[in-house]
Amino acid sequence: MSDRLDELERRIDELRAGVRRAVRARDGAAARTLRAELRTAERAWDTLVSGPDDKPGDTRGQKARGSRLVTVREQVHQALALLGAPAQARLVVAVSGAFQAGTIRSSQLTSLRRDEERSFRSSPFGRPYYLCAALTDRLSPARGYLAVSTWPVERRVVGPLSPRVDFLTCAIRIAEHAGSGGRTAEGDRLLARIARNIPGAGDQVPPDPARVAEAARRELAVHAGRDADDRAELAGRADAQLDDVARLFGATTLATVPRSVTAMRGGR
Incomplete structure (x- = not known):
């Protein structure tokens, strides 16, 4: 189905x-x-x-049916909005299922970005937002890394430190969501897995959202300045070299690679 x-x-x-x-x-x-x-x-x-198996008083069925009424595209957007940073598909799926009663599967995201690009090409800016790619230092699409078109380019490009910075940003947002009344058993398991990759976040089960967020902020402060500089440089190149389609979905040819390499070597 x-x-x-x-x-x-x-x-x-x-x-x-x-x-x-x-x-x-x-x-x-x-x-x-x-x-x-x-x-x-x-x-x-x-x-x-709708399905034929609905029964009066079946609240579990109603909840699942309600989540199905939200399209895969909308569920991905909701998860990315919670995370606030580009994220791998598996994290998007985990967050959607843990906190938003999502029903998406990783396999469904395989063609989603291509569908979004086709839609943008057929009717540019015809939607309020598009699910697009994060851009590598070659201004090509980062594999499996999803972002939202309404985010500034600086947030959608990926420098050397960006994967770690984005992970820490997502950890903070997940911990804050859990700590503000959005806790679920599945969410606690996700937060525990995240905490294991952050020094000082603790190993409690269930985890302490405040402690996880504090540890993530400490490490983020170490990397944020350098990462912001790298992303600003990449965003400047994206704005100068790419058209509207490539700025959202990445360069599809190697045409930008020589210019990117030259820029990183200071024009030599």
Whole structure:
């Protein structure tokens, strides 16, 4: 069923973009046809997620059904918004499941960024946000590293220290969320795994969110300044060298590599 849902979600996004284009072009006939197709696709999606096994008073079924009503794309966006930094797909899935009753699987994220890029190319800036790539020092997409298009370029580029800085940033946000009333058993297990990779975070089970956040902030203070400088340099190159598509989804050719190497060597 998940494959069919993903197919319908992509079709719904395409139809919505088509409606917007038709409206902008003042093509009323095309807009009406596309809206009718959109309503049909949305009804098919509703039917697929409703399921025949609903029973009165089944709160677990209602909760799961409610999470399915949120698209994979929206669940990923919610998880990234909580984390506040680019993150690997497995962490996005873990955070979504631990704190947001998410139903996404890592396999579903494989084609998500490609779908987002196709949508952006067909209707640039037609959505409030896009799930995009973090950019390496070659301005190419970082494999498996997801970001949000509305974040500034400085937050979406990845310098030498950025993976550690992003990990610590995510740790702080997860600990703060857990400490402010968002604790769950699954969230505690995730926070315990994170704490093992932060000196001074402790080894309590369940972990102390305040202690984890404090330890992460101490280490983050050591790296943040250098990382900010590296990211500013990379962001400057991205703005100067890349078009709108590549600035979100990364350079698709090696054309930027010689310029990137030259820039890192001080122009020599």
